[in-house]
Amino acid sequence: MLAKRLIRISVLSVFALIAAAGIAWYQVNNAEGPTTQYVPPVSGAEVGGPFTLLDHTGQEVTDETFHGQYTLVYFGFTFCPDVCPTELWTMTQAIELLGEDGDQVAPLFITVDPERDTVEAMASYVTLFHPRMVGLTGSMEQVGEAARVYRVYYAKVEGEDPDHYLMDHSAFVYLMGPDGRNLILFGSGTSPERMAETIREALGDARVETSGLPAVRG
Numbered sequence: 465m466l467a468k469r470l471i472r473i474s475v476l477s478v479f480a481l482i483a484a485a486g487i488a489w490y491q492v493n494n495a496e497g498p499t500t501q502y503v504p505p506v507s508g509a510e511v512g513g514p515f516t517l518l519d520h521t522g523q524e525v526t527d528e529t530f531h532g533q534y535t536l537v538y539f540g541f542t543f544c545p546d547v548c549p550t551e552l553w554t555m556t557q558a559i560e561l562l563g564e565d566g567d568q569v570a571p572l573f574i575t576v577d578p579e580r581d582t583v584e585a586m587a588s589y590v591t592l593f594h595p596r597m598v599g600l601t602g603s604m605e606q607v608g609e610a611a612r613v614y615r616v617y618y619a620k621v622e623g624e625d626p627d628h629y630l631m632d633h634s635a636f637v638y639l640m641g642p643d644g645r646n647l648i649l650f651g652s653g654t655s656p657e658r659m660a661e662t663i664r665e666a667l668g669d670a671r672v673e674t675s676g677l678p679a680v681r682g
């Protein structure tokens with residue numbers, strides 16, 4: 465009765481697949497909820513867009529301030545105990561590994577916690593990582609708008625002590641092109657070597673495209 469068993473197993477597998485697809489569909493369609501993390505597309509023009517923020521010297525900047533250069537963008541908060549420092553350190557190391565090519569890439573750290581991450585707090589924090597790192601903060605609305613265009617999810621985790629809360633947030637590193645379009649999205653935990661290698665490839669592709677050779681686009 466092997467055939468019957470096989471049929472039964474395949475029928476069960478199909479049901480399991482349908483159930484899994486249903487759960488995935490439910491999660492995707494409820495991604496706006498406060499507890500579900502929105503996962504942005506791998507790359508594309510949908511990520512990134514207009515924002516107005518304050519840099520860590522108190523200057524007002526917009527997305528256009530960074531046009532004409534590559535940016536490596538990360539959203540987080542200075543009180544983050546582990547993920548943010550790790551990701552920012554990875555960005556720093558990747559830029560260093562790129563050597564001279566790294567000079568073309570500006571590392572940006574955008575806070576999702578503007579209540580505590582003032583201009584001064586950002587200034588003392590970003591200098592711990594890279595001399596060229598730019599810290600960006602602003603009003604709740606300005607930060608909210610920047611996060612929205614980058615499809616970043618964040619939420620305050622309320623605890624007993626109002627001053628010692630954590631922020632729940634998505635932790636992607638975005639490589640943005642000189643035109644402000646997203647080129648690559650790095651997941652949390654990418655190694656500095658892998659990040660550097662991928663950025664080098666992206667910079668190399670751009671050189672080929674601008675040197676007059678026909679650009680091949682997928």
Ligand code: NI
Pocket residue numbers: 540541544545546547548549633
């Ligand atoms: Ni964090």
